[in-house]
Amino acid sequence: GIQVEQSPPDLILQEGANSTLRCNFSDSVNNLQWFHQNPWGQLINLFYIPSGTKQNGRLSATTVATERYSLLYISSSQTTDSGVYFCAVYNAGGTSYGKLTFGQGTILTVHP
Amino acid sequence: NAGVTQTPKFQVLKTGQSMTLQCAQDMNHNSMYWYRQDPGMGLRLIYYSASEGTTDKGEVPNGYNVSRLNKREFSLRLESAAPSQTSVYFCASSPTERGLYEQYFGPGTRLTVT
Secondary structure, eight states, X not given: OOOEEEEOSEEEEETTOXXXXXXXXXXXXXXXXXXXXXXXXXXXXXXXXXXXXXEETTEEEEEEGGGTEEEEEEOSOOGGGOEEEEEEEEOTTSSSTTOEEEOOOEEEEEEO | OOOEEEEXXXXXXXXXXXXXXXXXXXXXXXXXXXEEEOTTSOEEEEEEESSTTOOEEOSOOTTEEEEEOSSSBEEEEESSOOGGGOEEEEEEEESOSSXXXXXXXOOOEEEEEO
């Protein structure tokens, strides 16, 4: 099946710093989503971005489907940005229809 | 508009006990999913329902059964709980199963099997 790799696995920042999280995937995808799992365990949808670039406030994401990667940018980070960031992809050619395959996540810690 | 709701939020079971996790969505979505998340890992698909009246196995279906009760509700049953089923369970829904739309997740159920 499709493989999803996220980097870095851990990231520690001071408040106000910028960061870039990367997601590589091994096959073509029809759907790519970025999630933020907050310290209470809730999964929050950040972006649905199978291709192109989107922005939402301090966050933006870019997916280059032809090169099989996506980037999540966090600018002017805040302590509330702490948590785990997951990339998940859907591959219509896979064996499990409707299945999102998740990466292992990037653990982000923002210190005040 | 509550989105995706799950009950209970927490549950402790003894090995061999059974229980049903409930999930409901109010977004008129056709497709619903059950995932599990183990420590330090992303989510893995247990079962999904592409539309009312259909269910299919995902990546890790062993030890679970599901019921798509109606368009709104999709339940997950553990017939004989095992410690390996200790996990956080997430329900999700999307307009269709074809990956053309976002999946939206519920708040999760934290299950411990002793």
